[in-house]
Amino acid sequence: MIEPISESIDVSTRLLADPAQAAIAAGIAILAAIVIHGAIFLVLQRVATRTEADSDDIVVRALRGPTRLATIIVALIVAAREVPELDEIWARIAAFVLPAVVGWIALAVLRALVEAAKLKADISVADNLKARRKRTKLTMFSRIATFIIVFVTVGLMLLAIPGVRNIGLSLVASAGLAGLAVGAAAQPALKSLIAGVQMAMTEPINIDDAVVLEGEWGWIEDIRTTYVVVKIWDERRLVVPTSYFLEQPFQNWTKQTANLLGTVFLHLDPKAKIGPIREEFFRQVEDNERWDGRVRVVQVTETTRDSIEVRLLMSAKDSPTLFDLRCDIREGMLEWLADNRPQDFAQLRLVNVEGAQAAG
Structure with missing residues (x-):
C-alpha cells in the first residue's frame, strides 16, 4: 500500500x-x-x-x-x-x-x-490644391488598407479556432442561396466601398473642396470609404454616400485651384454714371485685405425698362475669404451710393398720360 x-x-x-x-x-x-x-x-x-x-x-x-x-x-x-x-x-x-x-x-x-x-501636405497655405489632393489620397487608401488588414486579421484569428473553422467549412459547402442573399443585402455597402476606391483614383473631390450639392453650399470635411461629410456654411453636416459624387451632378468650385471669382450685383437707375461707381469699387476692393489682387471688373450685364444691372467682379484666395469680401464690398458700395449718389438707385417711373396730354 x-x-x-x-x-x-x-x-x-x-x-x-x-x-x-x-x-x-x-x-x-x-x-x-x-x-x-x-x-x-x-x-x-x-x-x-x-x-x-x-x-x-x-x-x-x-x-x-x-x-x-x-x-x-x-x-x-x-x-x-x-x-x-x-x-x-x-x-x-x-x-x-x-x-x-x-x-x-x-x-x-x-x-x-x-x-x-x-x-x-499643408492645406493652410493659399494655393493648397496639391496638398489637398495628397491628403485625400492618403485618407482613402489608408481606410481601404485598414479594412483589408482588419479583414485578413480577423479571418486568420477565426481559422485558428477549430470549432469555428469547421463551421466555416460546412457553411461554405452549403452557401449557395445564403451567398446570394448576403450578396444582395450587402450590395449597397459594396457599391459604396467600390465608389470609395474609384474616388481615390479619379479625384472628383478632395479634402476642403468648396462644393454645392442638394442646394447646400459647404466644404468637404471628411471622406470615408462609404460616405462623405460636407460641412455646411452654418456648421451643419451633410452626410452623403460616396456613390453620389460618381452618379449625380454637383458643383466643385475648387477642382483646379482654390482661387475663386465672386460677384456683387447692383440694380441702378438707367441714368446712373458708371465711371464714378467703377472708381469707388476699385478703391474699396484695393483697400480690402481679403482681395488677392487678381481680378476687379465692373460691367453692365443687363438692362430693363426701369433699371440696369451692374456686376462687380472680384477674386479671393478661397471660398470663405471670397464670401467675406463680397459682403464687405456689397455693404461698402451701398453706403457710398446712399451718401454720394442716392439718385443712382433704381426707381419705378409711372407716367400720367392724361395729365401729360392736358398739359400739352
Missing part, C-alpha cells in the same frame, strides 16, 4: 508543479520584455525629441503599444522553448494571438506613415 500512495503523491506534485513553473517562466519573460521594451523606446523617444521633424515622434508614439505586446510575445516564445510546461500552453494560443499582434502592428505602421505623410 505504501508504494501506490507515494506514486499518487508524485503525480499530484507534478500536476501542481507544471502550472507553477509555467506561470513563473511566463512572469519572468513578460517582466524582462517590458523592461527591455521600455529601455529601447526611452532611447528612441529622446532621439525623436531632439530632431526638428515631427514625423519620427508620430512613428515612435504609434509603435509603442503594439511593439510592447510583440516584445512580450517574443519573450514568451523564447521562454517556451526552455520550459516545456509553458510550451504546451503557448502552443494552444499562439495561432490565435500571433495574427492579432501582426495585424495591430500593421495598422500602427500604416497610420504612422499616413500621419507622417500628411505633415508634408
